[in-house]
Amino acid sequence: MPELPEVETTRRGIAPHVTGRRVEKVIVRQRGLRWPVPVALDRELPGQAIASVSRRAKYLLLGTDRGTVILHLGMSGNLRLVPATEPSGKHDHVDIVLDDGRALRLRDPRRFGAVLWTRSDPAGHQLLRDLGPEPLDEEHFDGGHLFQRSRGRRQSVKTFLMDSHTVVGVGNIYANEALFMAGIRPGIAAGRISRPRYRRLAEAVVQVLGEAIAAGGTTLRDFLASDGRPGYFAQQLRVYGRAGLPCPVCGTPIRATRLGQRSTFYCPQCQR
DNA sequence: AAACCTCCCTGGGGGC
C-alpha cells in the first residue's frame, strides 16, 4: 500500500534516470483509473523534457515546461522503469516512453491510482491546494501543530492523524505504528491529548517514516520500487497486522479493532 | 464545521 515512504522510494528511484530525459510518447492502455486519464496528457507530454521529479503528499509530480504530470499510486500501484520493448502485463495501464529506450510504466491492479495533467502551477491544483504540511518538513510539522489543530476535536486521534488536512502522507500502516511508538491509544479523542504527548507523536511519525524510507518502503502485496524490488519495512512493523502476537516491548498480545472503517492495532499495555 | 458514510476496483483468502 503506497503511503509516503513508498512514494518517496519511487521518486528517489526514478529521479536520476528520468530527469532531463525527453518523452517520446505516451501509451494509455486503460484510461479508466480513479479519474479518466486525460487525452491532453498523450497530446501535450510527448516532446517535453522532464525537468523535475518531486512529491507532494502521496502525489508524484513530473514537471515539464508545458505542464506537470500528477501521478498517484492509489492502493496497489507501482511505477517502474522498464525497457520500452518489455511486453506489458494485464494491469500495466500507462507507459511514458522516454528517449533512451526505457519507459516509466504504471501498474495498478485496483485502479485507485491516477495520472493527470495540468498546465498550471500544480500547487494550486484542486487535489493539492488544501493539503496539510509535509511530515518531514520540520518548519511546519511538529507537536505544536498537532496540538493546536486538535483542540475541540472529538474524533479519534488515529483518524485525526490520517486526515490529510492534519498532515499528509500518514496512511493506515504508519498511523498504527506511530501511535504505538508514542504510547497513545488510537481511539482516544484527538482533543484530549496533551501537548507533550503530541510532541512524542510528531517525533514518532518522523521516525517511522524515516525508518520506512530507509528500508525502501513496506511491501504487503503490490508495492515494488522503481527497479522492481519490494520494500523491506514489513519485517520491522511493530503492531500493524500483528493481532494476537506479542507486543515487541512488553509481550502483551496485540489487539485489533476498527476505527473509521480502518483496521487498527495496538498494545493495550503500552498504549494508554 | 465536524464527523461520519459511501464509493471506486481487483485479487487473495476463508468457508463450504
Next chain:
DNA sequence: TGCCCCCAGGGAGGTT
C-alpha cells in the same frame, strides 16, 4: 476444485 463473500485501503465527495 470451485464458488461466493468479505476484506484490504486512499481519499474525494456527499450526508448528517
